[in-house]
Amino acid sequence: MVVVNGDLSVVRGDMFYETTENKDTGNKFVSHLKAALESKCFNISDHTTHPIGQDVCSAQLKAIEESHTYLVVFSPKYALSVEFFEKLVLIMDSVSKFNDRKVIPVFLNVDLSDVRKLQGCFEEDFRKHEVANVDSQTLNKWIQAVKYVGGLSGLFLKKGDDESDFIKKIVQHLMKIKIPEEQFDAKYPVGIEPQKQAIISKLRLGDKEFSNTVAVLGISGSGKTTIVKAVYDTIVADFDCSCFIENIPYKNSGRKWKVKLQREVLRSLTGDDSFHNNASTAKIKRVVENNKALVVLDGVEKPDELEVLGIPSASLSCSGSRVVVATGNKESLRDLSYTRHDMELLNKEDSFTLFVAHAYGEDVDDVDEEFVYEIVDHAGGLPLVLVVWGKHFKAHEKEQWQTY
Incomplete structure (x- = not known):
């Protein structure tokens, strides 16, 4: 700015x-x-x-x-x-x-x-x-x-x-x-671009009078959070206001979890820190319906986590607003009208590239392809598994890798 x-x-x-x-x-x-x-x-x-x-x-x-x-x-x-x-x-x-x-x-x-x-x-x-x-x-x-x-x-x-x-x-x-702080933080963005573009296409950003919700579904470790972060950073500049709420289940604790979640969403959307116990579903709906808003909710597990934010019933009044929900539980979307995007697991080539990047870093001259493909077969195309295993092996001498 x-x-x-x-x-x-x-x-x-x-x-x-x-x-x-x-x-x-x-x-x-x-x-x-x-x-x-x-x-x-x-x-x-x-x-x-x-x-x-x-x-x-x-x-x-x-x-x-x-x-x-x-x-x-x-x-x-x-x-x-x-x-x-x-x-x-x-x-x-x-x-x-x-x-x-x-x-x-x-x-x-x-x-x-x-x-x-x-x-x-x-x-x-x-x-x-x-x-x-x-x-x-x-x-x-x-x-x-x-x-x-x-x-x-x-x-x-x-x-x-x-x-x-x-x-x-x-x-x-x-x-x-104000442009929000960037969310995407993947050091090696392997396999990100195709899925990111697929979700953006489903959001139909070119239709200014259209409002839409896209649900990103996938099992744990499939990269849902990473993908929706990339989507958010790519399109957020096109909106009047926005919020990215990560790990919603971890916020769903205590007697006043609903108010806390509502307050966080309102603060992100409006830049106003004055919401305390006066946050409400109605206020969130008003902001989303009266502005071109981008709302990204990551890790939703239960329907009431959406209901408390007014997402299922919000008509959005054709304001051009968009909602992205990332979840591993389809039942959490039971009251929601949405366009579905199923996470695709990494193919062997991308899995190989991602693991090597984290395990070997820049030292790629002595990659043990047989060993890496064995890891890839066990990882099943899950990005999180490949990243965690890659970092684990990186922390140990290569002579010890075969013992794990």
Whole structure:
């Protein structure tokens, strides 16, 4: 994520912050926004934290290209700054290069029409660049960038509005769209891609008015969790809000397990930590039905683990939301309408590759193929078994392997 008014940049939930003299937006506003984002676990660095000798321009370009969301703050003196325009053009270049980027304008004490039509204070300040002999090609890039971003739906602070409330509104908005932490952590993604693509196909993401639930079924150790993590990371950027809840049965303990589970789902979907004992099935259904939401539930074992989240009865109101449920127990889906995906076990070739990767690492010159294929036959195509056995043998000298 990037926040830019020449002062502030946020990168995928981390923030790259640089100080600039900008009296109209005010150092006070910038510092308060910085503090508010820090409180929500945005990691912030400023120009003082850059290593000595680092190219600041390169750092800014890298921050922009690695980001998913751009928050552009328009202030009364915005059009005076060459630096602001240069950053905005870089953002536009990134938006044209990557199709999953979001741009959110913030109008800070400026008239919307002044920005969109380049009139008023924006027109006056633009003229100063013409007088300064900025070439017409560069000016045109600036104009197109400002008009494009100014024409998007954004956030407004008018004179007399409470600045602290406005900052809270910005932070809440960013928390909802912040790219979640990546879930997929498989060191060797063998056999992942075909099944991941098959599940994504069944979700029918291209149908924006369609809502769907896909149930991923498979025995223990078949790689259900790994697959749904890969699916989640691949498609999460297409949704307004999301949650990935892992190992649900382990959360299903104690008298208040239902409230705890509901609270975790609501916190993930909304970015709001205020849900305590007021979490409910109805609130989850409202969020999922009123937003384009992605809900991934891993390790479901009982129907009531879905019922408490309102999944079976949620109509989703054709909101474009998607639900993915990973389970080894088909009975847990008895009240659920879903598209089924059965986990496929690894073939011998992929099993061989996965075991060798974990058992031998980079030392593949002396692979004992007969021994490995014997392991593969016993593993039965289960990824978890191959990974665990591979790590086990890796921890021992090869001379000892035949004794196990």
